[in-house]
Amino acid sequence: xxxxxxxxxxxxxxxxxxxxxxxxxxxxxxxxxxxxxxxxxxxxxxxxxxxxxxxxxxxxxxxxxxxxxxxxxxxxxxxxxxxxxxxxxxxxxxxxxxxxxxxxxxxxxxxxxxxxxxxxxxxxxxxxxxxxxxxxxxxxxxxxxxxxxxxxxxxxxxxxxxxxxxxxxxxxxxxxxxxxxxxxxxxxxxxxxxxxxxxxxxxxxxxxxxxxxxxxxxxxxxxxxxxxxxxxxxxxxxxxxxxxxxxxxxxxxxxxxxxxxxxxxxxxxxxxxxxxxxxxxxxxxxxxxxxxxxxxxxxxxxxxxxxxxxxxx
Numbered sequence: 001x002x003x004x005x006x007x008x009x010x011x012x013x014x015x016x017x018x019x020x021x022x023x024x025x026x027x028x029x030x031x032x033x034x035x036x037x038x039x040x041x042x043x044x045x046x047x048x049x050x051x052x053x054x055x056x057x058x059x060x061x062x063x064x065x066x067x068x069x070x071x072x073x074x075x076x077x078x079x080x081x082x083x084x085x086x087x088x089x090x091x092x093x094x095x096x097x098x099x100x101x102x103x104x105x106x107x108x109x110x111x112x113x114x115x116x117x118x119x120x121x122x123x124x125x126x127x128x129x130x131x132x133x134x135x136x137x138x139x140x141x142x143x144x145x146x147x148x149x150x151x152x153x154x155x156x157x158x159x160x161x162x163x164x165x166x167x168x169x170x171x172x173x174x175x176x177x178x179x180x181x182x183x184x185x186x187x188x189x190x191x192x193x194x195x196x197x198x199x200x201x202x203x204x205x206x207x208x209x210x211x212x213x214x215x216x217x218x219x220x221x222x223x224x225x226x227x228x229x230x231x232x233x234x235x236x237x238x239x240x241x242x243x244x245x246x247x248x249x250x251x252x253x254x255x256x257x258x259x260x261x262x263x264x265x266x267x268x269x270x271x272x273x274x275x276x277x278x279x280x281x282x283x284x285x286x287x288x289x290x291x292x293x294x295x296x297x298x299x300x301x302x303x304x305x306x307x308x309x310x311x312x313x
Contacts, residue, residue: 054293056290056291056292056293057290057291058291059210059243059244059245059291059292060281061240061241061242062237062240062241062278062279062280062281063240063245063246063280063281063283063291064237064240064245064246064247064248064275064280064281064282064283065091065208065245065246065247065248065283065284065285065287065288066083066088066089066090066091066248066250066282066283066284067090067091067092067093067126067166067189067247067248067249067250067285068090068091068092068093068249068250068251068252069093069128069166069249069250069251070093070095070098070109070128070132070251070252070255070258071092071093071094071095071109071110071115071128072108072109072110072251072252072253072254072255072256073106073107073108073109073110073114073252073256074252074253074254074255074256074265075092075110075114075118075252076110076114076117076118078253078265078268079250079253079268080092080117080118080121080123082268082269082272083123083272084121084122086272086275086276086282088272088275088282088283089122089123089124089282089283089284089287090123090124090282090284091123091124091125091126091164091284091285091286092110092115092118092123092124092125092126093126093127093128093165093166094110094115094125094126094127094128094150094153095128095129095130095131095132095150095168096130096131096149096150096153097128097129097130097131097132097133097168098132098257098258108256108257112153112156112157113157115153115154115157115159116157116158116159119158119159119160123284124164124284124285124286124287125154125159125160125162126162126163126164126165126166126285126286127147127150127151127162127164127165127166127185128150128165128166128168129146129147129149129150129168130145130146130147130148130149130150131146131149132168132169133146133168134168134169134171135167135168135171135172135173135176136171136172136173136176140175140178140179143175143176143179144179144183147165147179147180147183150162162185163184163185163186163187163286164185164186164187164188164189164285164286165180165185165187165188165189165216166188166189167188167189167190167191170190170191170192170193170220172188172190172217174301174302177214177216177217177301180216181216185216186215186286186289186294187215187216187218187285187286187288187292187294188215188216188217188218189218189219189220189247189249189285190217190218190219190220191205191219191220191223192204192205192206192219192220192221192222192223193205194305194309195219195305195308195309195312199227200225200260200261201225201226201227201228201260201261202222202223202224202225202226202227202228202229202232202261203222203223203225203227203228204221204222204228204232204235204236205219205220205221205222205223206219206221206239206308207219207221207236207239207240207244207245207246207247208221208244208245208246208247209243209244209245210243210245210291210292210296211243212298212304213297213304214297214298214301214302214304215292215294215296215297216297216301217301217302217304217305218247218285219247220247220248220249221236221239221240221245221246221247221248222235222236222246222248222249223248223249223250223251223261224248224249224250224251224261224263224267224268224271225251225260225261225262225263226259226260226262229267230267230270230271230274233248233271233274234274236248237274237275237278237280240280245288245291247285250263250268251263253265253267253268
């Protein structure tokens with residue numbers, strides 16, 4: 001994660017007078033290929049669940065989505081083997097931005113051979129863009145190109161095309177949402193803001209509420225860093241109830257180049273021990289398909305955010 005600000009994440013929040021994209025428009029943009037992809041994924045991830053009449057499994061208390069951003073080397077050297085021991089699912093969001101090109105021997109970042117190994121271990125490989133740019137400053141063609149680079153790398157290394165996305169620096173806008181729909185993504189995660197303050201070194205955020213949040217604007221419930229610790233983890237897990245889901249984010253254990261989002265390996269083990277002790281269901285973001293229909297969301301993707309901010313005034 002690039003630390004480029006102090007305070008809330010940057011976003012372009014469309015106002016009520018601005019044209020917005022409806023859920024039906026998003027579904028139409030996704031097209032039949034998206035519907036087929038979702039159907040296949042649902043069949044795969046729901047095989048072991050007892051579905052309700054809607055075809056979805058009930059959201060259990062203690063449901064945690066575990067995500068890792070930026071492709072730190074510790075993802076493969078430390079994190080993934082530990083997650084296998086715990087039996088946890090997780091999503092790893094890969095970029096060739098940040099310091100990737102300045103690490104030819106891949107001592108700080110994962111190589112694509114490493115990414116392939118993450119996939120072979122059963123983890124999700126998600127898209128975090130080719131260059132880790134501020135997506136709000138890009139044209140739609142530039143947004144597409146950044147997504148395509150990671151999609152093409154995955155194809156080159158025999159990894160399934162990504163279906164979930166994390167906004168670089170958690171900066172997002174309606175045009176990015178529209179391109180994600182066009183390119184048949186199903187879920188995307190933002191940061192903790194603007195509903196919660198964020199100084200850039202770990203923070204609390206909202207749980208994901210599928211009854212309110214748009215599937216392309218899933219909030220982060222907590223991300224690890226020097227200002228986020230065990231009590232914050234306990235708090236985040238406690239939010240995962242009554243149909244809401246805790247979404248946790250890490251940027252490396254350790255994060256060699258980004259100390260402001262570093263997690264000490266011993267702390268990471270303590271966090272994972274707690275999830276295990278609490279009986280949490282820990283999944284990758286793609287596995288939300290067991291519980292959430294990605295074609296259902298508010299007509300205006302940004303309406304829930306605006307409503308929360310208005311109530312907080």
